Amino acid sequence: MSGLAVFLGAALGFAAVRFKVQEDPIVEQIDAILPQTQCGQCGFPGCKPYATAIANGDAEINQCPPGGEDGIHKLAELLGVEFKPLNAEHGEPKPKSVAVIDETTCIGCTLCIQACPVDAILGAAKQMHTIIAQECTGCELCIAPCPVDCISMVPIAEDVATWKWKYPVVKLKVA
Amino acid sequence: MTRQLYEFNGGVHPEEHKHASTSRPIGIAPLPRILIVSLRQHIGQPAKPIVAVGEQVLKGQMIGQAEGYVSVAVHAPTSGTVTAIAGHAAAHPSGLTDLCITIAPDGADRWIEHSALDYRNMDPSHLRNQLRDLGIAGLGGAVFPSFIKLNPGATQKVPTLVLNGGECEPWITCDDMLMRERAAEILAGAAVMRYMLHSDEVLVGIEDNKPEAIAAMQAAASQCDFPVEVVTVPTLYPGGGAKQLIKTLTGKEVPSGGRSTDVGVATFNVGTAYALHRAVNHGEPLISRIVTVTGNVHRPQNFEVLIGTPLAELVRLTGATRDDTSGYVMGGPMMGFDLISTDVPMVKATNCILVKSLALFPPPPPAMPCIRCTRCAQACPADLQPQELYWFARAKNFGKTQEYHLFDCIECGCCSYVCPSHIPLVQYYRYAKSEIWAKEKDKKAADLARERHEFRQLRIEREQQERAAKLALKASAKLAEASPESPDDAANAAKKAAIQAALERAKEKKEGVTPRNIENLPPEKLQEIAEIEARRAKIRAMAKDAVEK
Amino acid sequence: MLSSPYIAEQSSVSIIMLKVLAALVPGIAVYVWLFGPAILVTLTLASVTALVLETIAVRLRGWPAKPFLMDGSALVTAWLLALSLPPIAPWWLIVVGTFFAIVVAKHLYGGLGNNLFNPAMVGYAVLIISFPVQMTQWSAPLSLAGAHLSLLDSAQYIFTGILPDGLKLDAISSATPLDTLRTQLQLEHTVREITRLPIFGNLGGTGGEAVVLMFLLGGLYLWLARIITWHIPAAFIAGLWITGGLFHISDPDRYISPWFHLATGGVMLGAFFIATDPVTGATTPRGKLIFGAGIGILTYLIRTLGGYPDGVAFAVLLMNIMVPLIDAYTQPKVYGHKQKEPAE
Known part of the structure; x- marks a missing residue:
């Protein structure tokens, strides 16, 4: 009995190490x-x-x-x-959006670049910034720091490539 | 013919309605008043426009170049002026707009300089690039870039070349008429394919409801300098589907998710072979195709149509619009889709324009619950269990739909066709597929975001460590310098002063910087700018406060 | 929005159900001819009850009644249940059975297309468990009966329990061949002795075997009309015949010929009309074979080793439970998945 206990204990110990x-x-x-x-x-x-x-x-x-x-x-x-x-x-769920920088207003302060969690904003000090749309997650974190409010969120419009077939609307009607 | 044929499971026999449009020869559609060339006519990346608005273009001139690997070029169908490069109603089930190049024809129809390709003395990859730049894509419906399929790959050889003349969809006759009238040219295209793929055998599969086409192709085949076997296959929808035709002719099944070349077969639509012949032997890009215009029209007929011709102009060739016309379908009644606008231009994929009326295509009766009768399963040419797929798609249980092989569905419509409960099964599958694709796209985007975020965290951490290390180094250096009067001290002080001065200057400059583009602005704009500046100052003050606290 | 296909075959649930009903008619006609018109009363009562209950159930669920009444599925359920009941069963038995079939087995499980169990068989099972006495009073074949009831007499008996003057129940009713076989075997008689009794016909029961033959013909029509596939009936019959055959070979005095089993009771009705109910049956080709064979084997076992008059209903219900499992494990190979993965 005790032998079995020892064996099982050893087996468990081994398993714990082996399958950690x-x-x-x-x-x-x-x-x-x-x-x-x-x-x-x-x-x-x-x-x-x-x-x-x-x-x-x-x-x-x-x-x-x-x-x-x-x-x-x-x-x-x-x-x-x-x-x-x-x-x-x-917060509320919103339609998927991307940030867009109004490049005529941007003063190149780099604050948004520092705020962006995924490095999706390109630019350097005093140079106009721009957003890499494919990499923008739509988090809106760049909006608050912008001193000139030149960033806006634009909902992603449906196009031919992103369009989805709709769920069929099937109604039971009196024939 | 003694060739052994095989059977695929399922299939249906819808009414053919093909005679309506085969009684007249292929007509040449006159030059339309306007041409709208879509940049997204093929599977893969849309072409990139390489002309500008106002530019004069010649017939056959490349106006959109292939972008990325899976892409082909698009060309001006006639000579004229580019009047717009903008969104235009697209030949797409969504009815959304897509980027198109609009050309106002000058009426001269002047060709750009072009000449036949000496394909036997060309580097194979150069030849394929030429075909890409001539815009050749599959005309059977999938519009897959042909130059990719014409690459024999690692094995250097695709033993069996199949020309698909099945054309199993009701109403459509464009391939039938092409084979009747231009059989020799089709086989001239096949010769090029055979050369490029090093094929041993060339098969032409034609359904037995097209005896004239079979006879024409056989006559042309007997004139060929290489063996061509014209094989009559039983008429059974969707026997003209590539996978089904391959099964019928060879008994082989294209592996799920794979290509037909995986089983040593390459399949091309007869129209593609014809287009390839025009491209290689005449140097002409793909700027026209045969389109069947049929259904609720006065004179159903096939036309050779310039790509970019608006739907309305094409349909007009068959006579005045009938009063009871209820809509237009691109493609056949089994797999086509509704066109929402009559401005939609013809694309390379347009094989048929089917004009609908409520009498010809009555709306389906209301759907009843599925009674699991499995008629759909018996009709499914992919051996799926459509009733199970429907069940899961309806419940939005997309994981299960994939387990039940949703992506092996070819959307042929047989299941919906036979369903006694009139359930729009295919629409459920299309819905489920596009949801799954969208989710996969989201997932990819999320993975990218995670990766970039983690990289950024790492970078910030590294920068912090570097800064800390630098500071520590500086501190220890200072400590070392503190006691003895070092000769560097003076130099150091000078340096510090210089840095300080630079900082001051920078600060002054920063505060004093005035954008140059605000002169000559109207007062309201200046007012707006002043407001923004005020807000900015306030934010700055707030930020400063936060730091100081 | 509409999406392709824009054309469809001329078919509907109503057409399918009507064909099923049509296929039952010859069997019913022979039934009336050989056993009297009582079954017509039962059929009518079951049909009316089913349609009324269906209307109420559909209305309560807020659905439009017309398409569901037009689909004919309630009628098929009613007919199948009625044909499983003794034709001279009291009216309330029919109503209760139909109620359980339509309301409990069908609508409480979600209505057409969603029920797990065959509604008619649920109705039958409830009745046989709850009212075993009434469920075993079958009409005697007219050729053996001492008297026979007109349509009006039958209706009067079914609704009031009153027989025409001077007529005893014994004169018009008898035990079924299956029941007779069971009781006689318990009395230690051999199969050979038992089958000499007048209730036994050439193959099955007197009269009954003709009705069974007509159901077989009706079933073949359904197969030719492509309403059903051959899988379930063939597997059902094969399962029953082979199991019965093995028992018969082992002890012919105790276990009757498998042909008798095919020709009596609800086997043909069950094989072609009940087990083939698409909603509650297996859907894959291999699954249908397993499902049908299972019913065949269980029917034999319940008939031979159990205590109930017939085994078809319980066999069907037991196999209904298995359907999701059977379907899950018998998914056919999909196009493009048949070839073995190429060797690495």
Whole structure:
């Protein structure tokens, strides 16, 4: 009996060493669901910190407006918790937008460049800045620092390449 | 012919309605009043405009050049003046606008200088680039750039070349008429394909409802200096689908997500072969194609149409618009899509303009619940279980749709065609597909953002460390200098003073800087600028406060 | 917005259901001819009840009633249930059975297309468990009966339980061949002795075997009309025949010939009309074979080893439970997935 106990203990100990999980995968999994806007609307300085906070139980799953209801559903499913509607304190979901710099107004102060979490703004001191539209996440973090209010958010218009087939509207009608 | 044929599963027999448009020969459409050339006529990246508004262009002149690998050029269909490069209603199910080059024809129809390609003495990759620059893309519907398909790849050889003359969709007859009237030219194009792909055999698959085309192709094949087998295949929609035709002719299945060349087969529409012949043997870019205009029109007919011809001008060739016309479809009744505007220009993919009336194409009765009768599964040529896909697509359970091989669906419409509950099944699949694509795009964007964000964090950290290290170095240096009177001290002090002075200057300059472009502005603008300046000063003060606190 | 295809085959749920009803008519005609017109009363009552309940259920769910009444599915359920019941069953039995079929088994599970269990068989199962006595009073074949009831007499009996003067229930009813077989076997008689009884016909039961044959013909029509595929009926019949055959070979005195099983009770009705209900059946070709064979085997086992008059209903319901699992594991190979992955 004791021999068995020793053996099992050894086996468990071995397994613990052999199959050690390197990093808390749950943070990665949560981070994979978050939209990576890095906007900080959740109250954390980025998506990864928010993911860590959720994993540690320090944050609710409903604090991410860009992720929307869809994202909350996915988080709820991943974590096995109840769905909660988006917490309005953290903002409302908005249509996907990109920041656009009005280049005639820009004074080249670089403040927006420092604010951009994904380095999607090109420019140097006293030179006009411009936004790399493909890399802009629409986080709006560049708007507040701009001293001349030359940045505006422009919703991404649907074009032939991004157009989506609509969900069929099927009504049961009296024939 | 003794060739063994194979069967694909499923398929349907819709009413053909092909005789309507085969009683007249191919007509040459007159020069339209205006031509609108879309830059997105092929799969892949749209072409990049290389002309300017107001520029004179010649017939066949490249006006949009291929951008990226999967792309081909577009050309001026006639000589004239570029009047606009702007968004225009596109031949697309969305009905959205897309970038087009509008040309006002000068009526002279003057060709740019062009000549046949000496393809046998050309470097293969140079030849392929030429074909890209001549705008050759598949005319069967997918409009995939042909130069990519004409690359034999690592094996240096594609043993079987299939010309697709199946044309299984009801109403459409453009390939049928092309084969009847221009069989020799089609095979001249096939000769080039055969040369480029080093093919051993050339098969022409034609459905048995086109005896005239079969006869014409057989006659042309007997004149050929290489063996061509014209194979009659049973009429069964969608037997003209590339995957289905390959299965019928060779028994092979194109692997899911793969290309037909993976099983040693290259398939081209007969129209593509014709276009290739014009390009290689005459040096002409792809600026026209055969389009069937049929349905609710007085004189259904096939026309050789300049690409860019507006829909309304084309339909007018078949007589006055009938009163009960309820819409226009590009393509056939099984896979086509509604055109929302009559300004939509013909593109390389336009094989047919089907004019609808409620009598010919009555709206479907209201949908009933799915009763899982599996008629759709029996009709599906891809061996899918459409009823399951429908179930998951309707529930927006996209993961499951992919598990049930949604992306093997070719959207042929057989399932919707047979559904006794009249459920728009294909529309559910199109919806699910585009949602999945959009999600994948979002995911890619998110991954990129994450990567860039993490890189930025790393960079900031590194900069901080460097700064800290520098400061530490400076501090220790200062400590070392503090006790003895060093000879460097004076120099140091001078340097510091210089830096200080520079800083002062910079500050002065910064504060004193006045943009030069505000002279000659109206007072309201100046007022606005003053307001902005005031706001800026306030923000600066606030920022300063924050720092000091 | 409309999207292609813009054309469609002339077909609808109503047409399918009407063809199913049409395929039942010859069987019903022979039924009336050989067993009297009572079944017509049962059919009518079940149909009216089903349509009324369907209307109420659809209305309660806020749907338009007309397309759902026109689809004919409620009628098919009603007919299949009625054909499974003794033709001289009391009216309330029919109404209760139809209620469970239409309201509980169909609409409480989401209505047309969403029910897990075959509605008619749920109705039957509820009745056989709750009212076993009434469910075993079958009409005797006219050739064996002491008297026979007119349409009016039948209706009177079904609605009031009153027989015409001087007529006893025994004169018009009898046990079914399957019931007779079971009871006689319990009395230690051999199969050979039992099948000499008059209720046994050439292959199945007297009269009954003719009705069964007509259902088989109706079923073949459905197959030719491409309303059903051959998979489920063929597998059902094969499953029953092979299982029955194995038992029969092992002990012919105790286990009757498998042909008898095919020719009695609800087998043909079940194989071609009930098990082929698309909503509750398996959908993949291989799945249909498994589903059908399962019903065949279970039918035999329930008939032979169980205590109920027939096994088709329970076999169908048991296999209905298995359908999602069967479908999930029998997905056919999709085009382009058939070839083996090329060797690395």
